[in-house]
Structure formats: structure tokens, C-alpha cells
Amino acid sequence: MLVGFALNLAATVADIEGTQACLRAHTCREGNPLFGSNPSRARSYGIGIPLEMVEYAAFAFVKKEGRGNLAFGLLWASTVSHVYLASGAFSYAHVVASTGTNSAKRQ
DSSP states (O other), X not given: OHHHHHHHHHHXXXXXXXXXXXXXXXXXXXXXXXXXXXXXXXXXXXXXXXXXXXXXXXXXXXXXXXXXXXHHHHHHHHHHHHHHHHHHHHHHHHHHHHHOOOOOEEO
């Protein structure tokens, strides 16, 4: 479970950094209303990491209740979603930076 938490945390950091790169390139805006449409890096980490810790506590509780497969499935789904969002944000930041066009994408 600790390896899963570490992978999820790495995916969360990649998601936040991808969003920040995309925001700096002016190609997207944050889609999560908790963060606002153009959050600072400090705000993104200040909200995102505590939310992940609550998520980890919920996964650990589910596993402790004897539903380990569900806990791992939820952890896997969260990790995959962060990786997907991070790759999209980095691709928006990279494509627009290399082509010079500016279009608003929703992150």
C-alpha cells in the first residue's frame, strides 16, 4: 500500500506541475473549483496535498475494514487520473509553446 501511496503522490505532483506549466504558457485554466481558475503553485500544493492525505486515510480505512481490493482499485484509479491530467497539461504547454498559438484549454 505504501508503494501505491508513493506512486499516487508522484502522480499528484506531476499533475500540479503540469497544470502550472500549462498555466504559465496561457494554454489552459484549472478546472477544479477548489483551486480557482488560475491558482499559484503554493495554492495548488496547499490544497492538493492535504486532499491527497485525506484520500489516503480513506483508502487505509477501507483496507483495514477488509476491502483491500477496493482500496487498491480506488488508489489505482486516482493515480491513473492524475497521470492522465498531467500528461494532458504538459502536452498543452509543450504544443502551444512550440507553435506559438494561444488557445484556452480546460485543464
